Amino acid sequence: MRPLPFGLLVALVTLVLDQATKLGLLFVADLPVREPVVLAPFAQLIVVWNRGVSYGMFQQDSALGRWLLVGVSLAASVALSVWMARAGSRWLAGSLGMIVGGAIGNAIDRAAYGAVFDFVHLHAGAWSWYVFNVADAGIVFGVVGLLYDGLVLERRRAAATGGPT
Numbered sequence: 304m305r306p307l308p309f310g311l312l313v314a315l316v317t318l319v320l321d322q323a324t325k326l327g328l329l330f331v332a333d334l335p336v337r338e339p340v341v342l343a344p345f346a347q348l349i350v351v352w353n354r355g356v357s358y359g360m361f362q363q364d365s366a367l368g369r370w371l372l373v374g375v376s377l378a379a380s381v382a383l384s385v386w387m388a389r390a391g392s393r394w395l396a397g398s399l400g401m402i403v404g405g406a407i408g409n410a411i412d413r414a415a416y417g418a419v420f421d422f423v424h425l426h427a428g429a430w431s432w433y434v435f436n437v438a439d440a441g442i443v444f445g446v447v448g449l450l451y452d453g454l455v456l457e458r459r460r461a462a463a464t465g466g467p468t
Contacts, residue, residue: 310387310396310403317404321437322411325420334422345427351434352418369417376410394456398448405441412438 304312328334328348340348354369380403387403390396412419421439425432 304393306390306393306396307388309393310390310400313397313400314384314387314404314407317401317438317441318408321405321408321441324437325408325412325422328422329420339424345425347424347426348422349424349434351421351424352416353421353434354418369413373410373413376406376413380406380410392452392456394448395452398445398452401441401445401448403445405438405445408436408438408441 332340334340334348335350338349342348383399383403383406387396387399390399409419419436419438421434421436423436423440424434
């Protein structure tokens with residue numbers, strides 16, 4: 304499969320998994336009523352409505368702030384999709400696809416609910432990781448993939464073609 308179709312498929316799978324888990328937990332499992340749901344001694348499902356961006360920074364309580372964040376997410380998705388269309392490898396396109404799918408998934412939440420629905424809480428003793436969702440995980444894994452592509456795979460490609468490393 305060529306890079307662009309692969310990246311678009313990854314974006315679609317990320318988006319569908321994100322929205323399916325959110326809709327299932329909100330409206331089928333009724334997580335807001337049943338929380339917390341303990342999955343393991345270090346993991347639980349809870350309901351957090353994030354009106355900001357990563358780690359809850361830049362909280363937006365106004366309609367303008369909400370729609371600005373939706374616009375920024377969609378603009379970033381378009382820009383990353385253009386990059387994906389130019390990607391020379393499935394790895395790069397797939398990494399970008401995870402970010403695009405996650406950004407669109409969170410933008411849908413903002414548009415529909417005014418905030419992003421986060422639900423996975425990892426913790427150990429007094430240590431607590433931020434609460435996240437499938438879209439957030441897709442974005443993080445996508446960024447890790449971009450770093451791997453830029454720091455490792457690009458050097459390998461350059462070495463194979465005799466270019467600068």
